Amino acid sequence: MKRGSFQAMKRLNKSLILNKILNDGPISRAEIAKDIKLTPPTVGTIVKELIEQQIVKESAQGESKGGRKPTLLVVDHEAFYVIGIDAGPRDVTIVLTNLQADMIDTAKTDVPVGISKEAYLQLLIEETDGLINRNASYMDQLIGIGVAMHGVVDAERGVGLYAPNLNLRDIPVKDVLTGHFDLVVQVENDARALALAETWFGEGKGINNLLAVNIGSGVGAGVVIDDELYRGKAHIAGEIGHMTIDLHGDVCTCGNRGCLQTIVSGEAIQKRAEQAIKAGADTLLTHQSPTAYDLYQAAEQGDAFSQHLLTETAEAIGVGLTNVIHTINPDRVLLNGGVMKASKYLLPEIQRTVASRALTAQAKDTPILVSKLGDNASALGAVALILVELFKRNGEIDV
Amino acid sequence: MKRGSFQAMKRLNKSLILNKILNDGPISRAEIAKDIKLTPPTVGTIVKELIEQQIVKESAQGESKGGRKPTLLVVDHEAFYVIGIDAGPRDVTIVLTNLQADMIDTAKTDVPVGISKEAYLQLLIEETDGLINRNASYMDQLIGIGVAMHGVVDAERGVGLYAPNLNLRDIPVKDVLTGHFDLVVQVENDARALALAETWFGEGKGINNLLAVNIGSGVGAGVVIDDELYRGKAHIAGEIGHMTIDLHGDVCTCGNRGCLQTIVSGEAIQKRAEQAIKAGADTLLTHQSPTAYDLYQAAEQGDAFSQHLLTETAEAIGVGLTNVIHTINPDRVLLNGGVMKASKYLLPEIQRTVASRALTAQAKDTPILVSKLGDNASALGAVALILVELFKRNGEIDV
DNA sequence: TAAAATAATTCACTATCTAAATTATCATTT
DNA sequence: AAATGATAATTTAGATAGTGAATTATTTTA
Numbered sequence: 001m002k003r004g005s006f007q008a009m010k011r012l013n014k015s016l017i018l019n020k021i022l023n024d025g026p027i028s029r030a031e032i033a034k035d036i037k038l039t040p041p042t043v044g045t046i047v048k049e050l051i052e053q054q055i056v057k058e059s060a061q062g063e064s065k066g067g068r069k070p071t072l073l074v075v076d077h078e079a080f081y082v083i084g085i086d087a088g089p090r091d092v093t094i095v096l097t098n099l100q101a102d103m104i105d106t107a108k109t110d111v112p113v114g115i116s117k118e119a120y121l122q123l124l125i126e127e128t129d130g131l132i133n134r135n136a137s138y139m140d141q142l143i144g145i146g147v148a149m150h151g152v153v154d155a156e157r158g159v160g161l162y163a164p165n166l167n168l169r170d171i172p173v174k175d176v177l178t179g180h181f182d183l184v185v186q187v188e189n190d191a192r193a194l195a196l197a198e199t200w201f202g203e204g205k206g207i208n209n210l211l212a213v214n215i216g217s218g219v220g221a222g223v224v225i226d227d228e229l230y231r232g233k234a235h236i237a238g239e240i241g242h243m244t245i246d247l248h249g250d251v252c253t254c255g256n257r258g259c260l261q262t263i264v265s266g267e268a269i270q271k272r273a274e275q276a277i278k279a280g281a282d283t284l285l286t287h288q289s290p291t292a293y294d295l296y297q298a299a300e301q302g303d304a305f306s307q308h309l310l311t312e313t314a315e316a317i318g319v320g321l322t323n324v325i326h327t328i329n330p331d332r333v334l335l336n337g338g339v340m341k342a343s344k345y346l347l348p349e350i351q352r353t354v355a356s357r358a359l360t361a362q363a364k365d366t367p368i369l370v371s372k373l374g375d376n377a378s379a380l381g382a383v384a385l386i387l388v389e390l391f392k393r394n395g396e397i398d399v
Numbered sequence: 400m401k402r403g404s405f406q407a408m409k410r411l412n413k414s415l416i417l418n419k420i421l422n423d424g425p426i427s428r429a430e431i432a433k434d435i436k437l438t439p440p441t442v443g444t445i446v447k448e449l450i451e452q453q454i455v456k457e458s459a460q461g462e463s464k465g466g467r468k469p470t471l472l473v474v475d476h477e478a479f480y481v482i483g484i485d486a487g488p489r490d491v492t493i494v495l496t497n498l499q500a501d502m503i504d505t506a507k508t509d510v511p512v513g514i515s516k517e518a519y520l521q522l523l524i525e526e527t528d529g530l531i532n533r534n535a536s537y538m539d540q541l542i543g544i545g546v547a548m549h550g551v552v553d554a555e556r557g558v559g560l561y562a563p564n565l566n567l568r569d570i571p572v573k574d575v576l577t578g579h580f581d582l583v584v585q586v587e588n589d590a591r592a593l594a595l596a597e598t599w600f601g602e603g604k605g606i607n608n609l610l611a612v613n614i615g616s617g618v619g620a621g622v623v624i625d626d627e628l629y630r631g632k633a634h635i636a637g638e639i640g641h642m643t644i645d646l647h648g649d650v651c652t653c654g655n656r657g658c659l660q661t662i663v664s665g666e667a668i669q670k671r672a673e674q675a676i677k678a679g680a681d682t683l684l685t686h687q688s689p690t691a692y693d694l695y696q697a698a699e700q701g702d703a704f705s706q707h708l709l710t711e712t713a714e715a716i717g718v719g720l721t722n723v724i725h726t727i728n729p730d731r732v733l734l735n736g737g738v739m740k741a742s743k744y745l746l747p748e749i750q751r752t753v754a755s756r757a758l759t760a761q762a763k764d765t766p767i768l769v770s771k772l773g774d775n776a777s778a779l780g781a782v783a784l785i786l787v788e789l790f791k792r793n794g795e796i797d798v
Numbered sequence: 799t800a801a802a803a804t805a806a807t808t809c810a811c812t813a814t815c816t817a818a819a820t821t822a823t824c825a826t827t828t
Numbered sequence: 829a830a831a832t833g834a835t836a837a838t839t840t841a842g843a844t845a846g847t848g849a850a851t852t853a854t855t856t857t858a
Contacts, residue, residue, distance in 0.1 A: 003411070003412055003415060003435050003436055003437055004407070004408035004409065004410075004411035004412045004415075004814090004815085005408070005814095005815070005816090005844095006408075006814080006815065006816090006843085006844045006845055006846090007844090007845095008403070008408070009403035009404070009405075009407070009408050009844090009845070009846080010403065010844085010845065010846090011403075012402070012403035013402055013403045013845090013846090016402060016403075028805070028806090029805075029806065030804075030805055030806075036402050037402055038402055038846085038847095039846075039847055039848075040805080040806065040807080041806090041807070041808080041809095041846085041847080041848090042845080042846060042847080043806095044806065044807065045845085064803090064804075064805095064854085064855050064856065065803080065804065065855095065856095066802080066803050066804065066855075066856055066857080067802080067803040067804025067805065067854070067855055067856070068803085068804050068805045068806075068853060068854035068855055068856095069804085069805080069854070069855065070804080070805060070806090071805080071806080152758075152759060161759075162759065209631065209632060223726075223727070225624060225629070226625075230624070230727070231728070232608065232727060232728020232729070233608060233728055233729070233730045233761070233765075234728055234759055234761030234762045234765070235728070235761075236724075236725060236728050236758060236759055236761075236762050237726065237727055237728040238725075238726065239725040239726075239728075239758060240725060240726055242725055242758055243722045243725060243726070244644050244718050244721065244722055244756070245643050245644060245645075245646055246644075246645060246646040246647070246657075247644055247645040247648070247657070247715075247718065248645070248647070249646070254756075254758060255756075256756050258645075258646070316646075319643050319646065322643065323642045323643055323722065323726075324726055325635075326635060326637075326638040326639060326641055326642060327622075327636065327637065327638075327639055327642070327722075327723055327726050327727065328622070328629070328631060328636055328726065328727060329630070329631020329632055329633055329634070329635050329636040329638075330631070330632070331632045357643070357653075357654075357655050359551075359635060359638060359641055359653060360551060360560070360561065360633055360635055362632070362633030362634075362635075363633045363635050366632075366633070403845090403846085404813095404845095404846065404847090405812085405813045405814055405815090405845080405846060405847090406813085406814095408813090408814070408815080408846095409813080409814065409815090412814090412815090427836070427837090428836075428837065429835075429836055429837075437815085437816095438815070438816050438817075439836080439837065439838080440815085440816080440817090440837090440838070440839080440840095441814080441815060441816080442837095443837065443838065444814090463823085463824050463825065463834090463835075463836095464824095464825095464834080464835065464836095465824075465825060465826080465833080465834045465835065466823070466824055466825075466833080466834035466835025466836065467822060467823035467824055467834080467835050467836045467837075468823070468824065468835085468836080469835080469836060469837090470836080470837080
């Protein structure tokens with residue numbers, strides 16, 4: 001219950017101005033004032049503070065519109081640096097970026113099978129230390145470490161509650177990392193980090209209510225509502241992989257039947273193809289257990305079996321998305337993950353399925369796009385976790 | 400993009416104080432100050448304004464805690480009156496209540512089959528006029544009319560976009576009613592109004608993220624996120640009746656197969672029972688087409704057929720709820736509607752199903768309750784639509 | 799070169815909060 | 829019954845941060 005106070009009022013205005021510069025910069029003080037409906041003096045004094053904090057700087061002069069040239073303001077993207085860690089079950093990717101996610105350096109390492117909780121945390125620390133040592137010159141401007149973590153995560157406490165593919169529980173990521181690095185550390189579930197990456201750097205920019213779905217070895221989604229990640233009481237909002245869409249379908253790892261994952265996850269696709277091939281399906285495929293990408297390639301060669309399997313997959317994805325659209329009705333849906341490497345075949349069928357099944361014209365028209373962020377998307381989401389802190393706290397992050 | 404200003408700051412504090420009195424009253428100025436962390440003078444001046452606006456009044460003196468007795472403040476529930484309309488496809492219910500939803504008077508009328516848009520609106524006006532004329536003494540304190548409307552509703556414009564069971568589209572409810580009554584009019588979808596009724600008067604009080612499901616002739620839900628109704632871009636958030644849970648199930652009115660509705664709606668239950676009875680099921684039931692309540696009564700007599708049918712229904716509801724819990728992870732789920740008249744048999748099975756299917760311990764524990772609001776719940780939700788306006792606008796509604 | 803326009807800053811003013819002091823009222827102790 | 833110590837509410841003075849109008853700094857255009 002946040003009361004109104006002078007501090008709060010100023011914080012809000014400062015936040016509005018900073019984010020205006022971030023999103024619409026280069027921009028003049030005068031234009032900021034006009035857009036946010038604050039008076040020029042108010043904008044002036046707040047901008048002065050932001051410049052003192054080094055997060056904003058004056059750039060070139062703008063074009064005159066018949067009077068004095070405006071002094072344009074931009075966020076100084078080189079003022080601070082951020083580390084983002086994609087802490088997956090198979091490998092760990094670490095990136096060092098500036099404030100607009102330009103990659104300075106990156107490191108990637110495999111995770112040994114059956115690793116213990118302590119060893120996993122040690123691995124994160126060592127790899128991060130390595131990256132830090134290689135880039136010592138940036139380190140006094142390093143403001144935080146974001147972690148995108150596989151599994152169910154309590155973002156508030158920074159704890160990995162359950163990481164199924166590592167078979168680990170209650171991993172105190174935040175405590176351990178802050179203890180070692182003495183920096184701001186934010187931890188989040190990888191699907192949600194991905195959604196955040198989209199809103200900061202991808203196709204989710206400016207979308208207030210977003211569903212970002214990751215279809216890989218599992219299926220998960222990040223839900224953005226009113227420009228903020230929505231987590232839910234038990235931190236499981238967006239766990240759509242275990243949505244039941246076929247009451248009498250195959251048994252899932254979770255014990256239920258007909259989860260979305262049992263049809264559309266990377267593993268499910270491989271398994272379904274494998275079974276069909278064993279049963280003697282007529283196909284050009286040479287792999288015994290082809291991935292979605294293999295299917296895509298074969299489909300390109302005209303393989304009807306692969307085309308059919310991808311269509312089937314797309315329809316199931318479409319059914320799942322329609323269910324979510326009817327529940328939270330997002331402004332846009334973004335698709336990501338390894339399976340979407342077959343997006344050329346999947347996307348049109350997904351769109352067609354949603355258009356055919358959704359209830360109203362507007363719902364049928366829900367834009368469904370494939371992410372353009374590429375491989376480091378989760379790590380970039382981890383970076384974005386820190387950017388949220390920085391820009392929400394008006395640049396007043398502890399360095 | 401709301402900037403910080405003195406006005407906004409004061410509005411916020413006024414809102415906090417008013418809602419504190421509403422929720423925790425009778426309460427003294429001193430305690431308000433302590434709870435909201437505002438200083439006594441600030442609270443004092445704002446309370447003075449609220450008293451001038453008549454929405455708050457001083458009630459009795461409280462108990463002394465060793466000093467001067469506190470003057471307790473309460474919302475004056477008799478200061479204003481509200482009309483709530485439940486505009487359904489079969490009948491229209493209208494209530495007149497004070498600010499705590501105490502019923503002053505009520506009216507109910509049937510809707511002729513195949514009614515036109517104009518006639519339906521005329522019916523709403525005439526019935527409301529009748530209620531108003533019967534209660535003329537309250538009318539100078541009447542502040543608004545809320546409408547809970549069957550179908551897809553654009554709450555912002557106050558238009559019924561599509562009312563399937565009336566087979567009407569684009570019903571300009573708000574414009575027509577404001578034109579005739581010159582009062583604040585708010586229109587909302589009935590399932591969402593129901594959710595709002597729960598947060599104001601029912602089991603949803605104080606629950607930040609709520610799912611209120613109505614299982615009647617159709618299935619719909621109201622989604623509350625961060626204490627506010629969530630509508631979604633196309634106004635269809637919460638349309639969970641057409642969630643696909645059985646890819647190869649029965650065909651729904653929407654054209655898809657295996658919608659939740661095809662198993663659990665009132666009509667679906669009757670249809671399923673009817674078919675089984677025709678096929679010679681062994682049952683005590685005398686009806687050819689029994690309702691959920693008939694099944695409940697028979698089940699109470701030990702009818703195994705009815706018990707089984709209810710269990711089947713409950714499991715499907717549980718599957719649907721689990722899907723929603725995995726998507727938006729609400730703090731609480733409330734169940735309402737005609738089918739829940741069999742809640743004695745349904746609820747335990749629903750809870751068991753969710754507990755068995757949900758992913759994590761916390762999710763399994765999601766509280767699922769049956770509404771206690773009774774028959775006028777939707778009309779009370781309509782009343783709540785106006786209360787939201789009143790209490791969000793700090794009592795500054797135009798009378 | 800003067801006039802008009804736009805950008806940024808300065809100055810005076812105002813709304814609203816806070817802190818401290820004051821007044822009002824009550825229970826308890828002497 | 830009067831004094832004492834609490835608690836509640838109000839009054840007073842002061843601080844914060846916004847607004848409007850005026851001023852200064854540029855720049856384009858007539």
